[in-house]
Amino acid sequence: DADVTQTPRNRITKTGKRIMLECSQTKGHDRMYWYRQDPGLGLQLIYYSFDVKDINKGEISDGYSVSRQAQAKFSLSLESAIPNQTALYFCATSDRTLTGELFFGEGSRLTVL
């Protein structure tokens, strides 16, 4: 089983619908992240959480919200999806060491029609 699991792996939805992407991890890490990947833009940070009570906005948080339900679970919500939120979304984790190394899930591909 993967250390960082994302569900769903693929989702097609319509404009205006609410969508939730879920992430769970078995690495025991405190820190969890949501990134968005678009072709040619690399990865952009949406939200990050250093522990259950510490949630922070990343560089592109508008239109997104998150919930840290437990140390191992971090979900990303799109309250009202729009077509330019079509992208590949990654959850990642890291521990408290100084390097910042990230461990990634396999991604959730979201298409908003």
Next chain:
Amino acid sequence: AQSVTQLGSHVSVSEGALVLLRCNYSSSVPPYLFWYVQYPNQGLQLLLKYTSAATLVKGINGFEAEFKKSETSFHLTKPSAHMSDAAEYFCAVSSGSARQLTFGSGTQLTVLP
């Protein structure tokens, strides 16, 4: 502030030829530097990392990178390309107390038979 520039969004090499993927960074404090690889339909996995020890870093699958402070570079090399090396490669930098990663825009490596 920190940033990463990857020169060349697409690089093609022949099988057996040298692979060179370029990465330059900007950081106001000593950085940690990473190369990640993304195979089709998969998440990112760590290839190698520089964390202020040896400036020449060896990673998985025969890749290595050299940290050059004077040139603010961390280029990725492999002496002989293999078809299985075809993937997208991301350079990333972390610095500061939070050690959050900032990613470059990625380089798609194609290996020609």
